[in-house]
Amino acid sequence: MGEIKLMKGNEVLAEAAIRCGCDGYFGYPITPQSEVMETLMVREPWKETGMVVLQAESEVASINMVYGAAATGKKVMTSSSSPGISLMAEGISYLAGAELPCLLVNVQRGGPGLGTIQPSQADYFQAVKGGGHGDYKLIVLAPSSVQEMNDFVDLGFELAFKYRNPAMILADGAIGQMMEKVELADYKPRWTKEEVAEKNGDWATTGKPASRKKNVITSLEMASNDMEVRNINLQAKYRKMEEEDVRYEAIQCDDAEFILVAFGTAARVCQKAVEVAREKGLKVGLLRPVTLFPFPKKIIKELARKTAGFLSVEMSAGQMVEDIKLAVYDAGSNARVDHFGRMGGIIPTPTEVVEALEDKFSWELSYGVKRSY
Amino acid sequence: MELKEVTKTEGTMDIQDILKPENLVYQKTKLLTDTPMHYCPGCSHGVVHKILAELIDEMGIQERSVGVAPVGCAVFAYNYIDIDWQEAAHGRAPAVATGIARVNPDAFVFTYQGDGDLASIGAAEIMHACNRGENILVVFINNGIYGMTGGQMAPTTLEGMVTATTPYGRNTDLNGYPMRITNLIAQLPGTSYVTRQAVHTAGGVRKCKRALKKAIQNVLDKKGTSFVEVVSTCNSGWKLSPVAANKWMEENMIPYYPLGDMKDSVKGEHSEN
Known part of the structure; x- marks a missing residue:
């Protein structure tokens, strides 16, 4: 039995990230999910596990920080709420196109536009159908309790790395703000340099030793035949998710x-x-x-x-x-x-x-x- | 450079002598791949790529290097230098580099960006990365034009300069003023070394290499952001021959974008200029 606490959904996201061996969080404040970064900054995980926490200048920047860090084979994440996710749409498309594993969290609020800070589920299409440009899919997990906010952080990373694909926790303002009893996970250490190399060394930009070819992370193909092959491979991956990971x-x-x-x-x-x-x-x-x-x-x-x-x-x-x-x-x-x-x-x-x-x-x-x- | 003694008939070498490894005076650095470059003849990109490849090799940091390629003509930089690379979205390279450097503090991370990428669509990302003092190198190619998309106006396009989107010349009432973004960058306390160079002459290439070497060393020493602007030619975009483009750059670009160091200190200190 893990440690039991009474916590807010947003606080639990932060705690679960630290405990599951996350390497970095990049975010920008937005209601109703600001407690995620606030909790991390109070916890100072860089002193405890070495996890990096950085407040970016915008959601555009934070999603691209996730891109850069994820492309080195590390476990990194961001969180935001609806208007912020819209700003991230470009970066999410690039992450999906370059097949980078990472965890995204959308604590949804009402829209469209500036909308409201109250809970909503109106970003279903954005999360499930793409949101950014091109034919891509995210793995989307929908928690309905604070306990699942905890559990889906680890599960999200697991699925993201299984498929080399971004995973999103699609929560809403109610789940983010409400307090419930939660059983926290036990601490898992962050991956060592050797573990990153072993798990992700065939694609991650960890620095090129003389012994291997250079790794390049990109979503660009100039020849349409090559680009179609990329798309066919992506679609095959999405079909595999449908076969193996429906919950x-x-x-x-x-x-x-x-x-x-x-x-x-x-x-x-x-x-x-x-x-x-x-x-x-x-x-x-x-x-x-x-x-x-x-x-x-x-x-x-x-x-x-x-x-x-x-x-x-x-x-x-x-x-x-x-x-x-x-x-x-x-x-x-x-x-x-x-x-x-x-x-x-x-x-x-x-x-x-x-x-x-x-x-x-x-x-x-x-x-x-x-x-x- | 050490000159080799000639042992044959005085003053002559046959082809076999010339090919001997001990008579080698210059070779392409092994970090530059054999992929034919797509750059136009006369373009500055190739020279700057060569300098970077040489320095990464000479400084022994290939295994620590991660480059971030931009959107623009240098989008394929990853095909030419034999290190790990990431391709960033347009303008976002400094944020991508931040992510890499933060979770890999021992890596040598650099972005390679053009004027549209860095000074227009990515203006926020470059300002904030430099302001945070990220331990990264920024290589900024300023040729006053969007090369890849077909020669449109950039923030650095000179007043009166003809481009595809300023067919009657850049009009400051309509388009604002050419931006000296490097001067703004030098004001930020997060930067350590900020300089403006050019590679249109042999002397310029040597100076630029010295500047880039110092910039890389600063990053390795964790002194903050190093920023190297290279005033460059785009003879295709400017519709000039390579030689005429060099001359035009000297007469028009360099007076507005004067060469030299703007800041040489460590993170946390304000620039004097």
């Missing part, structure tokens, strides 16, 4: 006639909504995608064959709902997919979710569930 949680889905699909804070609300609905006699389950990319298509396809409808509950105008529809379409199912969301930084209540379910699926509820398989 989700299915709650009371076995006998469910309606499935709520929600991640992060919205999933917490939906967990209560399932209880409220079941008290009313409605057979409702919850599917919580933990990886937003790779998206849990297979389980949705399976559920689509025995479920009347899916309600995507999001703190946005409806983004993940499109991926659910694609999966249900692929399954050849007649299950209906609808969306309920609140925007502008508002968290829906469980009662609102159940009312929305009753409203949007009133036909099925009045005339009986038409099995779609």
Whole structure:
């Protein structure tokens, strides 16, 4: 059993980074995630583990510092919130193009524009579909508790290095700001120079010894044939993620006639909504995608064959709902997919979710569930 | 340079003598790869690459070196010097170099940037990297024009100078003034050695090599940021022959961008100029 503490989600990100042997954090202040860097600066990990912490002049700079440090084969990260992630979009595209492992955290707030500092999930498209230019994917992890903020730091690095790809923790202002009990991980030492060379020496710019060819980190190919090959290889990598690293949680889905699909804070609300609905006699389950990319298509396809409808509950105008529809379409199912969301930084209540379910699926509820398989 | 004694018939050498290793007076440094350079004839990039490759070899720091290539004509710098390289996004090289240097304090990290990259789109990154006093070398090629994209105006384009986006000459009412960014950099306490050089003459090449050697040594000694501007030609962009471009540079660029050291101290000290 690890050390147990009561901590904020943002503080836990910092603590988990130090404990998992992270080599560097580069960031820029933005609400509601500023506690990440503040906690690191108080902890002074450079004295303890040798981890570097640097406040950059902008998010544009911090993501490029991550690029430079990641390209030397070290475990480095940044965190920000929605408008800051938009500024990082260029750098994230370069990181994905150059296949650099690193950890990014988006503690989302409401948008568009300057928006609000209240929690939101409206950056789903940006995180899952690309956000920057070109055909690329991030590994996207959606924590729904402070404990998962802790766990996903280590998991994010593990997946990032497994695939040589940036991983993102897509949290929101509620998970970042709220305090919960958390079991902290034990300390793992930072990789030694020898370990970095052993694990990443075939690509990382660690300095060229006479014994090997020079390592060059770039996303540039002048010949379109070469660039297409790069893209084909990237796509093959993304397919492998879909085969091997989908994560989700299915709650009371076995006998469910309606499935709520929600991640992060919205999933917490939906967990209560399932209880409220079941008290009313409605057979409702919850599917919580933990990886937003790779998206849990297979389980949705399976559920689509025995479920009347899916309600995507999001703190946005409806983004993940499109991926659910694609999966249900692929399954050849007649299950209906609808969306309920609140925007502008508002968290829906469980009662609102159940009312929305009753409203949007009133036909099925009045005339009986038409099995779609 | 030590001259070798000639042992054959007085005053003559045959080809076999000339090829003997002991008669070698000059060779391409082994750190310069055999990849044919894509630079235009007369361009300063090739000379500056050669100097850097020679110094990295002579100073024995190949294993510690990580170069950061820019977006611009030198985007392929990584094809020519046999060290580890990273390709940065346009203007971001100083931030990328910061990341490398911070988590690898023993590395010798340098950026190689043009005027559009450094003084325009990357103005914030270069100012802040220098202000933090990152232990990196910045090589700044100033030819007053965007070479790779086809000869558009740069922040350093001279007043009245014709470019693809100033077809009637740079008009200061419209486009502002040519930027002496190196003078601004010299004001920052994070920098240790700030100098402006040119490589259009044999003497210039030697001076530039001395300056770069000192700059590299400062980085190795962790004295802060070293910044070497090289006033350069772009004969393709300027639409001049290599010889005419050198002359034009001497008559127009160097009066506005005078050569010489602007700062020589250690991090934390303010420049006098």
